[in-house]
Amino acid sequence: MQQFGRRRALALAGAGLGTAVAGCLGSDRSSQPTDEPPTTDDLSGHVRPEDDPETVPPALSCDETDFERHPAGYDADELAWGDTTETDGTPQFALRVDQLAYDYGETATITLTNVSDEEQHTGTSDEYSIEVQTAAGWQDVRGTSSDRSVVYNDLGIVHPPGEAFEWTLELTKTGLVAEHPLEDRLRVCPDLPAGRYRFVFWALNVAVAFDLAR
Structure with a gap:
């Protein structure tokens, strides 16, 4: 998998040491490229529940x-649900979650797939937000100490067509930060x-949603 990049930081309040991280999460993997890239109709999974929470x-x-x-690294005004396209409307990437509802302690599997017929580029798989819809709006459930900064290598x-990132997220207090490159501070x-x-997923400004029961 070819990589290129530059370094950037998302600073929280206060000054402190930053840790640079690069590459994919240990739980990420890329699927094997296929002769014909999948279409969005070929993909399993879901984008978001149709009803209100x-x-x-x-x-x-x-x-x-x-x-x-944790600060948001995406543009909320330009957020897409599930699918991204080129400027001419050609399909580019598809993001899917394997279920629309989970119980606390279950594991959500989220996949990103290149559904175009040519190579596409994204940032690394560790740059994302996990948010809950609250009375104050969408809020990331993660954070860190105010005297530390969150620094990523923006590789x-x-x-290739048909390849994907995959995230497996245990829906618990500790599971959501486990195996993340910044696990020691998040x-x-x-x-x-x-x-x-x-x-x-920040790099594409694309999201999926699901419900959590307790």
């Missing part, structure tokens, strides 16, 4: 005084409430 929790509040929420990953606070969640 049954539960909308209050704004997230963490009792740790030095906790700062580019080349995807944490979830408070614990995951019941409600509607979305996974946003």
Whole structure:
């Protein structure tokens, strides 16, 4: 898998040491390229529930005084659900989640697939948001200490047609940060409430959503 890139940081309040990370999560893998790239109709999985969420929790509040929420690395005004296209409307990538509803402790599997007929580029697989829809809007459930910064190597990953990233996320307080390159500093606070969640892959400004029950 070809890589290229530059370094960038998403700084939280305060100054501190940054850790640069690169590459894909240990749980990520790329599928083998196929002779004919899949179409969105060929893909399994879902984009988001059609109905409104049954539960909308209050704004997230963490009792740790030095906790700062993870900043968003995407443009909310330009967010796409499930599919991305070229400027001429040609299909580019498809993001899917394997289920629309989970219980706390289950594992969500999310895949990104190049559905075009040529190579495409994205950032690394560790640059994403995991958010819950609250009374204050969408909020990332993760964060870190206010005296530390979140730093990523903004590498580019080349995807042949039919290839995909895959994320497996255990829907628990510790599971959502396990195996992330910044696992040593990221944490979830408070614990995951019941409600509607979305996974946003920054490089493509694309999201999928699902419900979590407790």
